[in-house]
Amino acid sequence: MLLEQIKGPQDLKQLTKEELQQVVEEARTALLEKISQYGGHNGPNLGVVEMTVALHYVFDSPKDQFVFDVSHQTYVHKMLTGRAQAFLDQAHYNEVSGYTNPLESEHDLFTIGHTSTSLSLANGLAKARDLKKETSNVIAVIGDGSLSGGLAYEGLNNISELGTNTIVIVNDNDQSIAENHGGLYKNLKELRETNGQAENNFFQSLGLDYRYLEAGNDLTALIELFEEVKDQKEPIVLHIHTTKGKGFSYAEANREKFHAGGPFSLETGEYLRSSKPIETYSSLTTDFLLQKMNEDPTVVAVNAGTPMILFSPEQRQQVGSQFVDVGIAEEHAATMTAGLAKGGVKPVWAVHSPFLQRSYDQISHDLALNRLSGTILVTLASVNGMNDESHLGIFDIPFLSHIPNLVYLAPTTKEEYLAMLEWSIDQTDQLVAIRVPVGPVTSTGEVDQTDYSQLYKNKVMQKGEKVAILGLGNFYGLAEEVATELKERQLTATVINPAFISGLDTELLDELKETHQLIVTLEDGILEGGYGQMVAGYLGNEAIHVQTYGLDKAFHDRYEVAALLAENGLTLENIVKNIEQTLTEA
Amino acid sequence: MLLEQIKGPQDLKQLTKEELQQVVEEARTALLEKISQYGGHNGPNLGVVEMTVALHYVFDSPKDQFVFDVSHQTYVHKMLTGRAQAFLDQAHYNEVSGYTNPLESEHDLFTIGHTSTSLSLANGLAKARDLKKETSNVIAVIGDGSLSGGLAYEGLNNISELGTNTIVIVNDNDQSIAENHGGLYKNLKELRETNGQAENNFFQSLGLDYRYLEAGNDLTALIELFEEVKDQKEPIVLHIHTTKGKGFSYAEANREKFHAGGPFSLETGEYLRSSKPIETYSSLTTDFLLQKMNEDPTVVAVNAGTPMILFSPEQRQQVGSQFVDVGIAEEHAATMTAGLAKGGVKPVWAVHSPFLQRSYDQISHDLALNRLSGTILVTLASVNGMNDESHLGIFDIPFLSHIPNLVYLAPTTKEEYLAMLEWSIDQTDQLVAIRVPVGPVTSTGEVDQTDYSQLYKNKVMQKGEKVAILGLGNFYGLAEEVATELKERQLTATVINPAFISGLDTELLDELKETHQLIVTLEDGILEGGYGQMVAGYLGNEAIHVQTYGLDKAFHDRYEVAALLAENGLTLENIVKNIEQTLTEA
Missing domain, CATH: 3.40.50.920 (Rossmann fold)
Known part of the structure; x- marks a missing residue:
């Protein structure tokens, strides 16, 4: 096995093209073994095996600096930078995190778990390099899904302004966590369909050079492309079409299901779930909203790129225009919610606590200052939420509850939660956030008759x-x-x-x-x-x-x-x- | 005088084109009278007199819904919607706020003071209209400067996705508060120079229809354009070239100086400042940084669209590449600061407290989580800061000081402030924010020798x-x-x-x-x-x-x-x- 012998990128550089292709195969096999047993971000990592091998073959990390957006697609990067054992040996699976982590390796520059930050980080690295009068390549790898976040646009804008070496790799697998939403994706589609030759080009409109590569899972083509742009003086966007879930047919066929999760069966493509309780706070939310939206066509659910918090793909079809996924764009979700409330409908915006913090200003300035009603469902807000350092749900009380004109509720049972939901959605006096309970459902068995318009009554x-x-x-x-x-x-x-x-x-x-x-x-x-x-x-x-x-x-x-x-x-x-x-x- | 007789948009609709032009002249005169005596957002309002008259002549507010980005350019809108007296009669000058305000008029939909929110608000209004199966026009007016904010991009993306009537007016006066920064502005320039025919088109790349109007201060042309797009089913961007400060030669010639401020002399174009103290915390900051940056070429100042917090245009020239204005894009400023710190230089990011809150997630996730050093200068954080409800500097202690790994300092004198600055910029262990004192400078006359690396020692x-x-x-x-x-x-x-x-x-x-x-x-x-x-x-x-x-x-x-x-x-x-x-x- 070659992979075991690769202690760092320098070892990769000694290999022939055939051996590199073997590394690709070994990495994908190791990946499938681990994620099927251990879970993780499946589709994103399977899709970038070739790209990651090519990047480390061509560029010279850590002198050349890689920034991976969200950094959930860096499993192969970890394999190639001294951490292969954490993917090859079950006993070591838990020794690496699911994201880049500077404590693990000098090849990991940042701890990253939120989307759309890579281009701004790269812009800062490039500016620092220029101030120090050094030369090196700064390479940002960003998925098409992450491009929906406004910060990514701000990053592109400023990379263009700086005008020096920054290689932006758009890893386009035509899929966010779920499907993409937004005008940009029409353009990415046009570009894919025209081999990058479409008349409209978002990246060029921002003053950036642009190259398209259709064969995004072809190692040789990737190496050639990277070698051509290495050390160039100006920024450039490399738009590379990859296949999400590449090499695992079930993941290629069902990209939303296999974005993340696990363990699963390599044979059947089914997740090996421990028997799931029938009723969860999540299922209660979904059931409540489906009924409420059916009864009242002005109830509209809003979400930023994580629609599965509320609805399965089938349920999204069912509720039709009463559900809006704005892409991974939490700021827009909040401000659009303000527009919806002002427009006289009943918005319900569901968002995980760690991502809610991306909208602090919009909640304050657009919703609360305007005294607009609307319901924010804050999910995974608990020490029992996600436990990666970039995904913690333990900060929302300090940052959310001191915003004026916002009522933040903490239900303790199923009945309270449903009563709060019912009250919140129908009233028009308050901006209400509900800290959706985390943990097993508790029930009193009795309908909660509390009048929550009597604010702050304990x-x-x-x-x-x-x-x-x-x-x-x-x-x-x-x-x-x-x-x-x-x-x-x-x-x-x-x-x-x-x-x-x-x-x-x-x-x-x-x-x-x-x-x-x-x-x-x-x-x-x-x-x-x-x-x-x-x-x-x-x-x-x-x-x-x-x-x-x-x-x-x-x-x-x-x-x-x-x-x-x-x-x-x-x-x-x-x-x-x-x-x-x-x-x-x- | 016609302006006095206009109690609402319906009165405007009765006028002939000649009378409308007279309203334009009267409004501009009233504007100059008031802002020269009372101060305000000068350039932005002078530039949109014709546009505002045309908008209210063609569209039917409040059925048709206007959203003005930042809403600092709505003085003429206020004149035409029952509030002319607040611009014509000195005794009533203080009766309207400097921003749209629903408490003042049904024609003001939102209280707005931060940039880049209008498109997302409009998207919400349009979606609400569609859900209610109503028909009306939703019109967002956004300046070129506000397009640098990522939220504006998220808004465009989602307006394109929704695909129904939303009229986005890009009021392009080729100027933000100061000059624009970012790749987008190359495209806007190309579009202006080609009468909208440039090959690259940012708006079209996002799937939006696009029209260009060069004669943005020509009432007749504006009315024609608005009449052509009124009631159309699809979203469209109207890119309109206006002259910032139009009709006041000093403002046209010096767009940064006359963005906002006052009172000033109509004759000489000079601000009538009460004698300004020689030393302020602002001047101390500038002087300190100029010297520090001169001594250390790795000190880099970062700002998001308000460079005058730190440097005059001449000083910006002087410091050259050691100063970065990223446009109005506070998120990018924070995350770029993280990249700069990681890249081994010494970033100092200056930002007003009310706009700091736009970067909560970036400060937490990109800077603090990564334990990066860097200095954040928090300005106007005080009850004595700005006192518009959208511009308050009284919330930063709750939202900033509970972020882990961030040291928030509160100097009380000139000497403390300078010692904290010196320590913060040179150290590499901590992310440091300094709450820049607001008010007259106090001085002990003795150099502060405190070792601030001894954290939390009172x-x-x-x-x-x-x-x-x-x-x-x-x-x-x-x-x-x-x-x-x-x-x-x-x-x-x-x-x-x-x-x-x-x-x-x-x-x-x-x-x-x-x-x-x-x-x-x-x-x-x-x-x-x-x-x-x-x-x-x-x-x-x-x-x-x-x-x-x-x-x-x-x-x-x-x-x-x-x-x-x-x-x-x-x-x-x-x-x-x-x-x-x-x-x-x-």
């Missing part, structure tokens, strides 16, 4: 004494557990479901400060800038004690949830101990 | 008893005033300059909690999610009292600073009273 679930525990959203269950434990120790705690994140029930807190000695807050996110600190600030000048629990402010990476919670004192034992200690001393 | 400026006052940044002076007042009442307070916003000096707080009865925090921004609440959270379980002072969470509009501070308890009298009350009761 729910006292159990009246007790001495200590009041405010369990926010996903951590309400922990509040109940603490209360149960205290009960065994002969203390009946007051248990509160705040339901609202973005403001306090000051009437209740004013009452508690007279009647209780301690308030405990539990939140599923970082502590700093969060809910508990609001409570502590409000009661800072009072005699009552306030203990706040949440996570420390850090980009935690591939963590074990239980361990991280324990490090942050978020265990039943620790909380009970601290409560008892404070009550004893008080 | 400065105890006066040791006292019972109460410790933490005066953050701009509000440090208030802390001193409170201490002086307490001193007169025989109480020596401890006075602390935290210097750091993004974390606490826990060692100091642990000491204070044993030795003092009360901690008071003062911060120049909203209270929620801010610095004081961090302090209160840290000390929540302790006996010591914490009083937090800051502004309420709201989009305050055109406020009087003193009144707003008083409403929020931020007066010397109130703070002293509260301190005394707590100390008496404690």
Whole structure:
């Protein structure tokens, strides 16, 4: 096996073209072995095996600098830069992350997990090179799907302005995570169909040189192309047509299904799912919206490039024009939602917490400042969400809940969630965000009759004494557990479901400060800038004690949830101990 | 005078072409009278007088819906929609805001003050119209300068995708706030020079129909063009060449100077400045950077479309390639800064607080997550910054300071500011943001020798008893005033300059909690999610009292600073009273 012997790009450069082709085959085999067992970004990596081998053969990393957009397509890059074992030996599978990571290799320049950033990063690298009067190639690899993000356009604009060596590789597999959306994709299609000769050319219109390569999975053609542009002085766009999922027929045939996921069967192309619960908060959302949209043709669901959060391809067909996927363009999703609300329809925008932060200004300036209604469904907002450092769902309380005119809700059960959804979609007074619960569905079995237009009214679930525990959203269950434990120790705690994140029930807190000695807050996110600190600030000048629990402010990476919670004192034992200690001393 | 008689667009429609031209002249005269006395966005409004009259003559607002990008060019729109008096009568000048405002008129759909949002808003309005099966025209007016923002591109992309009536008017006066930057502007220039016939066409490459009009200040030509496209089913881009500052020779000749400002002399074209202090925090920044950049060719200043924050046009020439204006594209500015830092140079990115929020994700994901160094100068971050509701500088502490790996500094004097700058630019361990002081320069006269690499070490400026006052940044002076007042009442307070916003000096707080009865925090921004609440959270379980002072969470509009501070308890009298009350009761 050649792949095992490649310790870095320099080893690749010694090989013949035939041996390079063998490396391609070995890499693809290793890729399929690992992803079928371990899961990952399947389609994107299968599609760029040849391109990655060609890039490392022609260019001289790390002197020449590669930036991979999203960097989810860098498995082969990792194989060729000293990390092959993590793809060849099951025992080492977990030794590399799914993205580029400077801690792993000098060939990984950035930790990247969000889309559309590569061109701006490359522009900065090129400018730094020029200021230092050095010469090298800066190469950005960006997928067609990532070109829908405005930042990519800003990057192209400024690469053209700088005017020095920057090689932009558009890896066009005619697919985003799901299908592409936007006028640009008509142009990419024209360009593919005319072998790059179409009259309209988006890249040339921005003043950039342009080359098209149809044979994007042909190693020889790729090497030739890269050799031709290497060391050129001006920026250039190389538009390369690749096949997403290349070499695995099921992935080639079903590009959305095989964008990411796993493990799966190499024989049948079926995902090996552990038996999935029938009802999840995701399925509840989908079912609710399908019915609501059917009843009310002015309800419109909005999403930025991750439609599967809400609907399967078939369901998207079913709801037709009542669903809008704007491409990976979270800013547009937010601002379009503002336009929809102003236009008198009922928008529901669903977005994962780590990507919501891409729209901070649009939520503030376009939606909240304008006091427009509309519903934002914030998904995967939890320590139990995704656990890659670039995909954390633990920062949304600090960045979202302090925007004026925005009501951020934290449901704790299925019934609350559905009642909040129903209220939010139909009302026209408030911008509402709902922190969709993460974890198994809990149900009271009783319809929630709460009037959520009474803003910031908390729910006292159990009246007790001495200590009041405010369990926010996903951590309400922990509040109940603490209360149960205290009960065994002969203390009946007051248990509160705040339901609202973005403001306090000051009437209740004013009452508690007279009647209780301690308030405990539990939140599923970082502590700093969060809910508990609001409570502590409000009661800072009072005699009552306030203990706040949440996570420390850090980009935690591939963590074990239980361990991280324990490090942050978020265990039943620790909380009970601290409560008892404070009550004893008080 | 015709203008006085126009109470709404319907009155305009009754006029002859000659009378319409008279309205144009009257509007321009009124505009010049008001802006020369009152200030405002001069060039943008002078350039669109004819266009605005033509738009309201041809289209039927509010049934047809106008969205003006940034909406700083809507003075004539306001004149024609029932608000002429606010431009004709000095006594009423202050009755309209400088931006569209739904509270003023049904013809103003949105409150808008940030760039590049209009196309996405229009896309939402058009989609809402389609869902409701209504017919009307949706018209977005966007300047060439605003097209540098990625959101505008996302909007164009999705307008093309939707494929129904949306009239995008590109008001091209070949100028942003300062000069334009980016590849797009080469294309706009080609298009202007070929009467719209250039081979490359950015808009057509996105699948949009396109029309060019060279005579953008010709009323008749504009009316003809708008009548031709009114009610058409497909989206279209109307690229219209206008003259920024049209009708005022000084503004036409000096487009950057007359973008905004005032009052000025109509005779000499000079701004009537009250005598400006020689030294401001702005001049200190400029002087420092000019020297630093001269000494170190790897220091590079970055800015997004507001270069005058740092340098005059002449100074920009002087620093040459060590200054980069990326156009109005704050996301790119942040991510390019990450690339520059990784590339081994020393980037300094200067940005007004209200626009900083456009880069939340890029600061978090591209800079902070990657632990890259680099300096962000946050300007106008204060209740004393701009006071339009879309331009507030009071939210940056909550949204910026809770991002991991980011050190946010709050200097209180000239010497501190310069020492922080010096440290930040040269070090390579931290991403540093500096909240540039707002207000008159204060000076100790002594070089600040603080070692800021000792993160989160606060400065105890006066040791006292019972109460410790933490005066953050701009509000440090208030802390001193409170201490002086307490001193007169025989109480020596401890006075602390935290210097750091993004974390606490826990060692100091642990000491204070044993030795003092009360901690008071003062911060120049909203209270929620801010610095004081961090302090209160840290000390929540302790006996010591914490009083937090800051502004309420709201989009305050055109406020009087003193009144707003008083409403929020931020007066010397109130703070002293509260301190005394707590100390008496404690």
